[in-house]
Amino acid sequence: MMFARLPRPPRGLVRGAMYVGALAGLVAMAACSSPSSRFYTLGADGAAAGAAAPVSARTSAAPAWLIEVAPIDVPPQVAKNQLVVQTGPTQVQVLEQERWASLPGDEIRRALSTSLTQQLGTIDVYGTAYPDTTPVYRVSMNVQRFESWPGSHALIDAVWSVRAVRGTGVMTCRSVVSETVSGGYDALVNGHRVALQRIAVQVAAAVQAMAAAYPKGGSAGKGGAVAVPGCPSAVVSS
Template sequence: MMFARPPRPPRGLVRGAMYAGALAALVAMAACSSPSSRFYTLGADGSAAAPAAPAPLATARTLAAPGWMIEVAPIDVPPQVAKNQLVVQTGPTQVRVLEEERWASLPGDEIRRALSTDLTQQLDTIDVYGTAHPNATPVYRVSMNVQRFESWPGSHALIDAVWSVRSVSSNAVMTCRSVVNQPVGEGYDALVDGHRQALQQISVQVASAVKAMAAVNSQSPSSSSAKANVPVPACPSAAGSTGTGA
């Protein structure tokens, strides 16, 4: 019995398949050899690149609502640093964008999340931004505009921010400015940690302002006409901060 030999594929098709396989292998090798990105956060640990500790067993609890609450609004940052890559200063008028060193989220989101965490811990309250809350509960809205967010490797991390605390019920508002220049060591971990420490210093000032606004608000008359003329306390005194009530 004779069997028919299957037809051979065209030589050009075989050659094309070989080229495609070789190209795929080169792409895979390039991907393996390219440096991996490191991701940083302004959270308590300072760097997302650090090894994570084992997670504790999950627990659930419900806390009583505090006597007053805060609302930390989205935070604006300069356009040149509003990107996932770390942007570092190489001179007074020059910067360098680091493709392999990245924020875990956009810098504005990192700052808002870290500021919210710091304030809720210092004030023993909750951040109700974007969440329904009782109308009878006093709420203090925290807004911030970061005008300078400079990263100088091996030198310092600088945050220059204008921020305000507004009483939602009376519309009284305190507007202040904080400029913090935090020395840092070598390496990008130290640089990110410097920004975290600078932001913590600002959060202490903001927390003091919220407490002062809450104290004045609790002593003011309850009528709406009287609340319209609630006095505004002065900005908290701290090195590197300036401001006035408005």
């Protein structure tokens, strides 16, 4: 029996196929060897947030007054998904593999909202409809410095205010908190979490003071006009 001999493919085609195969192999090796990104959040852990409790245990009657935590501004140089760390007084480094789970402003707002609702036993109604008869106190914050010094400290410098939504009463304060941290980015992020929690305690005290001064969310109590409460003490620490 005789077999027909198939024609050989052109040498250029064979070399091209070999080149493409080798290139694909190199790309695959590079993909496997590239470091994976790590994501961080400022949210509280499960124990602090009450994640272990059943849903029915966290359901309660409508609170007597509400809060509204507005979106939070952060400095433009840190308003990105990558962690930005200080390498000197005038130098920073953007870490491509170390990233926030969401933008820093969103992380701060979510963590602040969670802390305030837990401390005050109320609800954050930002972006949600609420009864016209329920007093609402708006919390606004402008983070002026959000510095990350690996192996040294995490610093948050924020100007914030609490305002009765239906009135003119407003309290404006400043908190500067610096937390010492050990080495590693986990410790750095945790330092920011602790610093923000300390600020949240001050904000909660301010909300309570405003709610006492303006129980109807706009007008003063039976005594008529009242002075706006002063800022909580010890808002600056290091």
